Amino acid sequence: MAMSMKKIGAIAVGGAMVASALATGAFAAEKVGDVDAFAADVVADGNANVDIVVGSNAAALDVVSAANIAAKIGSLMFTEGTVEDGAATVSVKAEAESDDFELYVSDADQATTADVAFITTPDKDYNDVFEAKTSMGDFTYAAIESLGKLDTLTEVDDVDPSEWNNSDENNAAELVFVKVTGTNDDDGEYDINEGDAVYLSATFSDDKDAFEELRIGNRIPFLGEEYAVVKVDNDDDFIAVGKEVFDGVIKEGESYDLGNGYTVAIDSVLSPLTADGDPKVNVKILKDGKTVAEKFDTTQIKMIYGDIGVVVNSAWENVGSDYGYAEILIVDNVVTLDLGEEFIPDWEIYAFDATTMTLEKDVSDVSANGLSGVALQYSGDDEEDLEKDDSFDVADYVTFELEDDDDDINALFKMDQAKEVSLAIGQTVNVLNAEIKLAEIDAEAKEAVVMTAPIAVLDSEASLDAADKGLILVGGPVVNALTAELADAGLVAIDNESPATLAVAAGAANGNDVLVVAGGDRAATEEAAEALIDML
Structure with a gap:
């Protein structure tokens, strides 16, 4: 059965920063009409000036493309300032x-x-x-x-x-x-x-x-x-689980900053006394520089403090035995399943x-x-x-x-579920079987502009005749009913052989312009969406 998205939004968190879910690299798409002018007008006076419409029967890849566009537009809805940190909340309904x-x-x-x-x-x-x-x-x-x-x-x-x-x-x-x-x-x-x-x-x-x-x-x-x-x-x-924050290696004497004054530090790594022994690691959780939790034990070490969880899986010293390394997993939002x-x-x-x-x-x-x-x-x-x-x-x-x-x-x-997930820069989350990555901060911001309406809807919830702002239609005529209307009227030409395309139908939505983001298949539609994101 097909999956559909009802509403997709990108909202700033903490009254601080914004971010967009972007892929790296350059993306190309064929432009039809004044695409540049449309892209320049997606946000007006700090608010979204468009609705994004995705097909009720859209494939998961189209849904993710719509979410990425929504996140990018959300990143533009802020007053200017200086970015010192980055995080965002993405709301997905499927x-x-x-x-x-x-x-x-x-x-x-x-x-x-x-x-x-x-x-x-x-x-x-x-x-x-x-x-x-x-x-x-x-x-x-x-x-x-x-x-x-x-x-x-x-x-x-x-x-x-x-x-x-x-x-x-x-x-x-x-x-x-x-x-x-x-x-x-x-x-x-x-x-x-x-x-x-x-x-x-x-x-x-x-x-x-x-x-x-x-x-x-x-x-x-x-x-x-x-x-x-x-x-x-x-x-x-009980079984304790949490959201991954860091998975990698930390050198002895160094730490990982979790934000809000919390850090996880590898204080020391000691080699085993025997060839088949396990190394000992001293791992600490600190708040504002003061130790609030500590374990000194052989690996594997498991430690939970509040909603922070730490697992030290293994450790070793360098060839010269000058310093050690610890392989570590750090999570937050710990849930204890009793x-x-x-x-x-x-x-x-x-x-x-x-x-x-x-x-x-x-x-x-x-x-x-x-x-x-x-x-x-x-x-x-x-x-x-x-x-x-x-x-x-x-x-x-x-x-x-x-x-x-x-x-x-x-x-x-x-x-019929809705989830809100918070991401830091570089973090990837899996929610409702869709993977979302926050690749970079793409706006300078200090204060969020409150969104007064969702910026993404289903094609069954939108109408060309009743539109009160510009529309971005994600997907070709096979999966998006509004794109099909434009195609039937001869205002856009998208078929299963089309490359990644950004096509403007001027005035087609109750006098408002419409931008079709589509291609001949899902991959081409995704490429068109990334090209639009690069333009915004």
């Missing part, structure tokens, strides 16, 4: 739906199917891995139906980017499981009982053909955002054991090498007598819907 399954046929005297499970992931291959485990553990069922992929569920392509554990490039992905129980009569009603719905974030092999072990430092998705695992605590039974406890109302958090297919509240109960991820399991009251047009929310994230189809019932999953 929706998608899975395949559906004909669960109930009203006029066939069909007994309501009993005990059938439905699953969806961002890639159908993950469904196959789950189904291959068969009915067992905490995932039992009489029948199971894969509803294909749900595009906006999040996938991580390489859980171990620094190869702390191996070079296999394993993946991680979100999976949603819902089991419905029928009454074996012809009433078309179903129950979803306590424990029969699960949101799962699990680690998979690079080939997407098996579950894999989750390890310290691995990146996993959790409710639409990417996190790094910094601690699995066997004593207090196993067996309610994480959000009616949903409890558990460790996922892929060997036994069980959800465990005690880390010690997980089988050897079986820890594969984390799960939220429904712990609320049984939802009884669900029928056509009823729905069930999974962890306030995904909706399981019993869709009315002329009194028949189709089962499917839907998502």
Whole structure:
């Protein structure tokens, strides 16, 4: 099924800086009409003077292009000043739906199917891995139906980017499981009982053909955002995750500045006394120059202070033994997942054991090498007598819907989610299965101009006849209905052979100019978008 974006905005944070999500390098596009004049007028008096329109059925690449343009325009909406630091918040809203399954046929005297499970992931291959485990553990069922992929569920392509554990490039992905129980009569009603719905974030092999072990430092998705695992605590039974800030090597005596007065310092590195021993590292977290947390131990070292997490994976000295280095992961926004406890109302958090297919509240109960991820399991009251047009929310994230189809019932999953993510310069985040990178500060700013309206909408929410400002249409006539209107009227010429193109249709939007950003395929559209960004 197609994914669409409803609104995309770029907003300054901290009353300080702005930034844009840009790719490096030069991009070229064919220009039709007065593109330069249009580009010069996208911001007027500090406010956006255009709306960005992306197709309801646009591909993910078009959606990201629209987000990049929105971020760039957002970076221009500020008064001038001196840039000393940079950060931005990008707001993304996305929706998608899975395949559906004909669960109930009203006029066939069909007994309501009993005990059938439905699953969806961002890639159908993950469904196959789950189904291959068969009915067992905490995932039992009489029948199971894969509803294909749900595009906006999040996938991580390489859980171990620094190869702390191996070079296999394993993946991680979100999976949603819902089991419905029928009454074996012809009433078309179903129950979803306590424990029969699960949101799962699990680690998979690079080939997407098996579950894999989750390890310290691995990146996993959790409710639409990417996190790094910094601690699995066997004593207090929790798993701690956070947002990556730094992943690399710090020299002995040096530190990494987290901002807000916090730094992480490698105070000393000591070589092991024996050839097979582990080095010892003294790592500190400081606030305004004063030590607030410290550990001096052999690697691997795990330390959490407030919402800051640190993992020192390994350390070594240079050839002359003059100084040492520490391989370190630093995260912020730490979330402690207390196993067996309610994480959000009616949903409890558990460790996922892929060997036994069980959800465990005690880390010690997980089988050897079986820890594969984390799960939220429904712990609320049984939802009884669900029928056509009823729905069930999974962890306030995904909706399981019993869709009315002329009194028949189709089962499917839907998502309609909004996320705001903050980025520093050079930082990359994965949100709702779209990767966004903040490459540079592209404006001088001191004070943000408040945005009074979103600067991106769907083609179903916009109209050429009702426009009150200029429009930027992302995507060609196949994926963007407004571009199709212009093409039908002979105002633009875009087909599947077109290069990256920036085309102005003067006065076509209720007297306002329209800029079409498109090409013959998704890659060409992306190139056209980057060319426009370079112009702004």
